[in-house]
Amino acid sequence: MTLNLDQINKNLRDKSPADIVAWALSIAKNPLVTTNFRPYEAAILNVTTKAKRDIKVVWCDTGYNTPNTYQHAESLISQLQLNVKLYVPKQTVAHRNVVLGIPSVDQPSHKLFTEQVKLEPFKRAMTEHQPDVWFTNLRRGQTAFRDSIDIVSKDKHGVLKVSPFYNFTDEELDSYLKENNLPNEFKYYDPTKQLENRECGLHA
Numbered sequence: 001m002t003l004n005l006d007q008i009n010k011n012l013r014d015k016s017p018a019d020i021v022a023w024a025l026s027i028a029k030n031p032l033v034t035t036n037f038r039p040y041e042a043a044i045l046n047v048t049t050k051a052k053r054d055i056k057v058v059w060c061d062t063g064y065n066t067p068n069t070y071q072h073a074e075s076l077i078s079q080l081q082l083n084v085k086l087y088v089p090k091q092t093v094a095h096r097n098v099v100l101g102i103p104s105v106d107q108p109s110h111k112l113f114t115e116q117v118k119l120e121p122f123k124r125a126m127t128e129h130q131p132d133v134w135f136t137n138l139r140r141g142q143t144a145f146r147d148s149i150d151i152v153s154k155d156k157h158g159v160l161k162v163s164p165f166y167n168f169t170d171e172e173l174d175s176y177l178k179e180n181n182l183p184n185e186f187k188y189y190d191p192t193k194q195l196e197n198r199e200c201g202l203h204a
Helices: 005-012 017-027 041-051 067-080 093-099 109-129 170-179
Strands: 031-035 056-060 083-087 133-135 152-154 160-162
Touching (some): 056 109, 083 109
Parallel strands (some): 031 133, 133 160
Antiparallel strands (some): 152 160
16 A cells, blocks of 8 residues: 555544544554653553554563553553563563663664563564554654654655654653553663663654
8 A cells, every 4th residue: 555644644644542543443454552661651541452453562671661651561560461572682671781772872782682671572572462553752952853754754664654643742652541541651761772862763
């Protein structure tokens, strides 16, 4: 299917997240949503599961999440009855701490670290599930790369990436969570990014 992304984004710009999800599902054969249960992830999980109860929810758990994040994840999994597909690194945190530790972003070993804890599990998930539509919670203003895309874009493998809350502010997401009785959690840690405005490699 050939899609005119510029026209699609123009048509979707004034649509609600629910409308955007409905449009994407209307052309999807094998959709999934990815999550790391960081702040505001409840929004994308709620809007997608409302539209498709059994949508696959791919969680690539680095193993370095805070206790708060794991508690938040379990709460959301229960509340929304998520169809979670869990992917973890092939090496345990304890083993990696001995041989590699958590390198800072300016160390050469940080690339290997990111590959092990995030990119390899993600590639494994995408290879196994082969989605044609991938729902994410990317938003404008998060990073320079994310500012360069739009509500609908394509990843480097041609998968249609859909970000229903792309133009939402934190305040608008706060309102969405409150209206839908959804929890949020801010004690989140991503060892591959370390800086909030840095891409880890999944999207760029």
